[in-house]
Amino acid sequence: MNDQKEFEQTENGIETLGRYRIARRIGRGGMGEVWLCEDPRLIRQVAIKTLPAHNQQDKNFAKHFEREAEAAAALNHPHILPVHDYGKQSLPDGTIVSYIVMPYISGGSLADRITSASQQQLLLPLQDTLAFLEQAAQAIDYAHKKRLIHRDIKPANMLLREDNWLFLADFGIARIISSEENLTGRSVAAGTPLYMAPEQARGKATITSDNYSLAVVAYQLCTGRLPFENKTALATMMMHQLEPVPSPRQFNPTLPSAFEQILLQGLEKDPAARPALACEFVAQLRQAISNPTYQPTPLQTVHDLPRLDFQERTQTQQPDEQHARISRRDLLLGGGAIATITTGVGLGAWGYWQTTQGSQKSLPTPQYISARPKNSGDANAPALVLTGSLLNANNLLWSKDASLLFSLEYTYTLFRWDVASLLKQPDKPYGSTFYSGKLSYPDNQLCATISPDRTQFAVANSEWDDTKTQVALYTLDLRLQSTINMPPSGNFGAITWLTNNNLCFTRYGSDDLNSNKAHSYLYVVDPTRPQRQWTILLNTLITSGGKTSGGSPVATVLADPTPDSSRAVIGYEDYLEVGKVTISNNATWTVLSRIHVKISSSKTSQWIDWTPDGKNLVMLTTRDTTHPQGRVVYMSASMSKPPVQDLNTPSIAGLESSVDGYNCLACNPNPANTPPLVAVGTADGNIYIWKLQAGSSYIKKLGTDRIQAGVATLAWSPDGKWLAASFQDNQASILIWKIG
Incomplete structure (x- = not known):
């Protein structure tokens, strides 16, 4: 050659x-x-x-x-x-x-x-x-x-x-x-x-x-x-x-x-x-x-x-002594x-590429970076604009006193943001970071949840291989508290922490690559005694002749926020199940109501939420001929065929006909807010807040510091006074607003 x-x-x-x-x-x-x-x-x-x-x-x-x-x-x-x-x-x-x-x-x-x-x-x-x-x-x-x-x-x-x-x-x-x-x-x-x-x-x-x-x-x-x-x-x-x-x-x-x-x-x-x-x-x-x-x-x-x-x-190389x-x-x-x-x-x-030899380089003049927004004079402007991560967060978790925020990228990294300190001192020396701590993971599909008392959080899929899928539990200062090894059947799709203190995970997939059957599972584990684990089969989908029967794939799970509850809502592609987890020798999932709705496969994981009293569900539905950009709706969580109430949503200009206009939502968890407040993030980077009343128009549009990219996820602080949002912009920005 x-x-x-x-x-x-x-x-x-x-x-x-x-x-x-x-x-x-x-x-x-x-x-x-x-x-x-x-x-x-x-x-x-x-x-x-x-x-x-x-x-x-x-x-x-x-x-x-x-x-x-x-x-x-x-x-x-x-x-x-x-x-x-x-x-x-x-x-x-x-x-x-x-x-x-x-x-x-x-x-x-x-x-x-x-x-x-x-x-x-x-x-x-x-x-x-x-x-x-x-x-x-x-x-x-x-x-x-x-x-x-x-x-x-x-x-x-x-x-x-x-x-x-x-x-x-x-x-x-x-x-x-x-x-x-x-x-x-x-x-x-x-x-x-x-x-x-x-x-x-x-x-x-x-x-x-x-x-x-x-x-x-x-x-x-x-x-x-x-x-x-x-x-x-x-x-x-x-x-x-x-x-x-x-x-x-x-x-x-x-x-x-x-x-x-x-x-x-x-x-x-x-x-x-x-x-x-x-x-x-x-x-x-x-x-x-x-x-x-x-x-x-x-x-x-x-x-x-x-x-x-x-x-x-x-192929021809032989082992040799190192x-x-x-x-x-x-x-x-x-x-x-x-x-x-x-x-x-x-x-x-x-x-x-020609390198330069010998000469020592002078350092740039020290500068400062700031978490202050560009337009801080606007009444609806964010209080903080946080950057430093590479990918947008798919989970945002607040500590109980709203002093800390945790953000989790889908595949790599969890960040800890000291919000209370940044509000007091938003300027940092050049070369430093806004986040106060960071955990890195292998390339896994991560998802996270925080405990009901907000003293620890769990990261699912922190490690997985042919022998296990791992869930890691951390304290709020990012110390690893314990790990839970779950069955080795692939990544978990969603995770939630029931207020009765049991962890729940969903998983969808086939046990055999050559099989025409796929299963939706709910896994339950007691984090205080991780050897107590249960697997619940939710449904089995069978594909034959190009058609699928047996239900639809499980998409998410979300715990009822009321104290000491075993209830959760499980979301599938075209219906919801509200049910409860009962544990004796085995764990069972008892369906209390089934609600038929259609969600978009392009939605983020945050397309459904509970009202703080646990009586209603708020969700995003996919577009249809009547609602070409999708809908923001709410309904009773206790009825199988509840009346669906719409919020009056604004039109979003410039979107392709194949794209839903609304990406994510979050319901304010403070029960003192009557009716509850709902925040919705759009595909064009806007955030609107409604009072949850049928036919109502939004009461506030938040300033997003000139970011023109979709909103990835939203999270209210437990007291309902702060709202955080992650964006799909090049800086993977996280914005925080003081509400009210």
């Missing part, structure tokens, strides 16, 4: 790759080239990575390329650049070029941002740096959970949208290039030497090799220079192998000592001593920046998380340790 041959449009006269029309080359590196192309079928621009050309007879390369491309295409994560397509193209000289089709991201890469800041003798803003590292860490942890190692983590492979949303690119490329099937049995250390972990240079990449590379990126972002850099690739790798890491504070004295301690653990020579979870590593870096008195806690290693202690291996260190002689003479380096210093898979 001629692995140096480049695919050149001008030389070969090739104007298309498959169905894609070539516009121009936008990147070149040691592992291929990137072309801007037009997709005539879907009428969009795409970026196509072409790999070095190979002979048509090289069947091993073709098989390996397809296997790695399919593995990369299977990754589904908001911070991983997706693979749209892949293929191969014959060239006039008889060789084959393989290619991978991805979205075109026009905002450049993190390498471009670093270069631009370097030219001005500046570092990137610290808040941006931490956000970039967090997004990359989430993508890395997700891939490791899928047993994939990237091998080329670097700024040039971190592509950015204009709103600073980061995509990690080039999964599988380094492994294709380094495959022994591809290079006739020679061991290859593919990657970029400036960011390459010592063991990866010996051809033995592990998950902590990726984490090492991320730590190099963190070092570079926070000091303005790389920890190791020399004139040649081999010399640079020798430095990674043999030399101690220069103190980051030597180049940036403003970095806290705790930050340096955490960063240096990420750069340990021994892969087993490094953090196993990239998210945990970055979370502690942020803590060290935001809290001057922060004392790092031990980061989990692969010894603590043995399921992550895997090593990808090619060495903690490698000598200069080993590096120079090779001995099979480093036979081929596929990329040069500063040369990456997405193009050429």
Whole structure:
């Protein structure tokens, strides 16, 4: 195979790759080239990575390329650049070029941002740096959970949208290039030497090799220079192998000592001593920046998380003894340790990036960030505007005294916001955070609820695998109180805490992938005695001949708010069940009333709520010919066919006909409010408040600080005086209003 041959449009006269029309080359590196192309079928621009050309007879390369491309295409994560397509193209000289089709991201890469800041003798803003590292860490942890190692983590492979949303690119490329099937049995250390972990240079990449590379990126972002850099690739790798890491504070004295301690653990020579979870590593870096008195806690290693202690291996590779260190002689003479380096210093898979050596960068002038709204003079303006999370919250939970708010992203992170402190002091030093605590999770579909006395909260799906689905219980200061292991049948869809203190979860799915039956379950557990668990079968759906019978899938569960109650409402796609959970030796679900309504499958989880007296249900229904944007209705919870009362809803301009206008609602829990107040969030980012009376119009429209994005979820404080809302904007904003 001629692995140096480049695919050149001008030389070969090739104007298309498959169905894609070539516009121009936008990147070149040691592992291929990137072309801007037009997709005539879907009428969009795409970026196509072409790999070095190979002979048509090289069947091993073709098989390996397809296997790695399919593995990369299977990754589904908001911070991983997706693979749209892949293929191969014959060239006039008889060789084959393989290619991978991805979205075109026009905002450049993190390498471009670093270069631009370097030219001005500046570092990137610290808040941006931490956000970039967090997004990359989430993508890395997700891939490791899928047993994939990237091998080329670097700024040039971190592509950015204009709103600073980061995509990690080039999964599988380094492994294709380094495959022994591809290079006739020679061991290859593919990657970029400036960011390459010592063991990866010996051809033995592990998950902590990726984490090492991320730590190099963190070092570079926070000091303005790389920890190791020399004139040649081999010399640079020798430095990674043999030399101690220069103190980051030597180049940036403003970095806290705790930050340096955490960063240096990420750069340990021994892969087993490094953090196993990239998210945990970055979370502690942020803590060290935001809290001057922060004392790092031990980061989990692969010894603590043995399921992550895997090593990808090619078909011909044999087990070999691991060495903690490698000598200069080993590096120079090779001995099979480093036979081929596929990329040069500063040369990456997405193009050429020139680093600046030697000069120390000046730090930006200290600034402040503020949680104050832009238009604080407006009577309906929020009291606080909170940012700092990457994804919008799907759960908002208040403490009993409304001093704390907890927000949970759907897949990754739970944040603790000290609302009382922020109201007193909304301004923070630049580089700090508005949130006062944070818990990170693997890529799971998280859901949360708070106890009736609001002294603890539960996070479902905090961990799950083939042996269990875990529910974690925490105190309000984010200390893990206990964990409950539930049956290993997949994620729970919803969670609620009955006021009689039992936890309830719903789950829908098939026990057998080949079965035409799917089941809806209600799980009940006593959190004080977690061994007391019960499973209740709600219904079984049977699909035959394209038709489904037996009911509809369970969608949510919500506890009756009245004291010491065993009642709850279970929502399905086209009806509600109000019932009670009875526990003796077994648990049973007794249906008290069934209400037939139609909800939208596009609704958030917060489409139904109880009035504080437990007598009525308030909900959002899907659009129909009479109500093209949906309805806000309420009805008795004790009748099977109750009269449905509508609120007079405003028209929402500019929505597509296929989109419901109303996203979420929340009923004020204070029983002193008669009639109760109901807040509704819309798809265009507005929040309206009604008094719950048939035919009534809204009494208040809240100011949303110029945010023009859908409302994701709402939550009233227990005393009914505060309302919080999360938004689907780029900042994943959370706004808080004082009501009344």
